Amino acid sequence: xxxxxxxxxxxxxxxxxxxxxxxxxxxxxxxxxxxxxxxxxxxxxxxxxxxxxxxxxxxxxxxxxxxxxxxxxxxxxxxxxxxxxxx
Amino acid sequence: xxxxxxxxxxxxxxxxxxxxxxxxxxxxxxxxxxxxxxxxxxxxxxxxxxxxxxxxxxxxxxxxxxxxxxxxxxxxxxxxxxxxxxxxxxxxxxxxxxxxxxxxxxxxxxxxxxxxxxxxxxxxxxxxxxxxxxxxxxxxxxxxxxxxxxxxxxxxxxxxxxxxxxxxxxxxxxxxxxxxxxxxxxxxxxxxxxxxxxxxxxxxxxxxxxxxxxxxxxxxxxxxxxxxxxxxxxxxxxxxxxxxxxxxxxxxxxxxxxxxxxxxx
Numbered sequence: 001x002x003x004x005x006x007x008x009x010x011x012x013x014x015x016x017x018x019x020x021x022x023x024x025x026x027x028x029x030x031x032x033x034x035x036x037x038x039x040x041x042x043x044x045x046x047x048x049x050x051x052x053x054x055x056x057x058x059x060x061x062x063x064x065x066x067x068x069x070x071x072x073x074x075x076x077x078x079x080x081x082x083x084x085x086x087x
Numbered sequence: 088x089x090x091x092x093x094x095x096x097x098x099x100x101x102x103x104x105x106x107x108x109x110x111x112x113x114x115x116x117x118x119x120x121x122x123x124x125x126x127x128x129x130x131x132x133x134x135x136x137x138x139x140x141x142x143x144x145x146x147x148x149x150x151x152x153x154x155x156x157x158x159x160x161x162x163x164x165x166x167x168x169x170x171x172x173x174x175x176x177x178x179x180x181x182x183x184x185x186x187x188x189x190x191x192x193x194x195x196x197x198x199x200x201x202x203x204x205x206x207x208x209x210x211x212x213x214x215x216x217x218x219x220x221x222x223x224x225x226x227x228x229x230x231x232x233x234x235x236x237x238x239x240x241x242x243x244x245x246x247x248x249x250x251x252x253x254x255x256x257x258x259x260x261x262x263x264x265x266x267x268x269x270x271x272x273x274x275x276x277x278x279x280x281x282x283x284x285x286x287x288x289x290x291x292x293x294x295x296x297x298x299x300x301x302x303x304x305x306x307x308x309x310x311x312x313x314x315x316x317x318x319x320x321x322x323x324x325x326x327x328x329x330x331x332x333x334x335x336x337x338x339x340x341x342x343x344x345x346x347x348x349x350x351x352x
Contacts, residue, residue, distance in 0.1 A: 013273055019234055
């Protein structure tokens with residue numbers, strides 16, 4: 001499936017589809033209370049198996065640009081674990 | 088068969104909720120079922136107009152909710168089909184005149200006499216929408232292949248999920264296959280891919296709907312109308328029949344898409 005067509009070759013149908021997908025990324029996140037918090041917890045707990053991270057210093061944000069949504073995470077690392085901790 | 092309360096909603100206004108409610112009710116009645124169509128759009132009633140019953144209204148939904156008449160007194164029998172009824176909305180009250188609990192109670196009473204109760208929801212996601220939704224066993228979300236309508240449908244689907252509604256199906260109205268073919272309009276497949284809920288109907292754009300609305304005769308009664316046929320197909324699917332979706336011209340057949348979607352579940 002083609003998500004992002006080449007610029008200039010896109011028809012109104014593809015443009016509509018692309019715009020909708022971006023809108024819905026924002027809408028769905030904005031209308032779900034706690035979504036970002038839950039995502040942050042899930043991310044930190046799986047990273048925690050590999051790294052000792054600074055939870056308080058972790059920043060998570062959603063950026064929706066011209067043609068894609070992007071999740072940006074900044075996670076300060078305190079140390080790398082010698083062994084991966086499996087569940 | 089257990090009586091079924093089905094609410095027809097959309098989020099965005101003007102996508103064809105009322106037309107679909109009137110026609111689906113008529114199609115189910117044509118198939119021999121006892122059907123009542125309930126207009127929950129208080130203050131902006133239109134379902135009576137679509138069914139050509141606007142001159143027969145004596146009592147309405149608000150009168151029933153406020154105890155000014157019995158439910159039976161407010162029901163209007165269709166002109167053509169003796170097993171089809173309308174419970175009209177009030178034109179003068181505002182949307183808060185009927186509470187969700189009133190609607191649940193009224194629909195409970197209707198279940199004892201009808202096998203299908205179709206509730207036409209107002210546009211929006213406020214009080215009137217929540218009232219229309221409260222009694223629903225099943226919900227049909229109507230959209231058109233337009234960005235704003237699909238966006239609003241997605242918001243409504245999210246609210247329905249949050250409200251714990253398990254049976255939520257999609258009807259895509261006013262599809263123009265030749266525009267899809269040219270790459271000028273979202274296809275049925277595009278909309279399904281984005282909203283990912285089961286499909287119950289695909290209704291093509293059809294000028295006969297305007298003619299039918301002008302005459303107050305539901306378009307399903309016109310055997311030559313493509314949109315009428317599509318809504319009859321929708322009724323058959325509701326009744327559990329497997330009715331294939333007509334192959335709309337486009338890159339991928341809807342069957343492939345549906346089977347792919349089902350496999351993913």
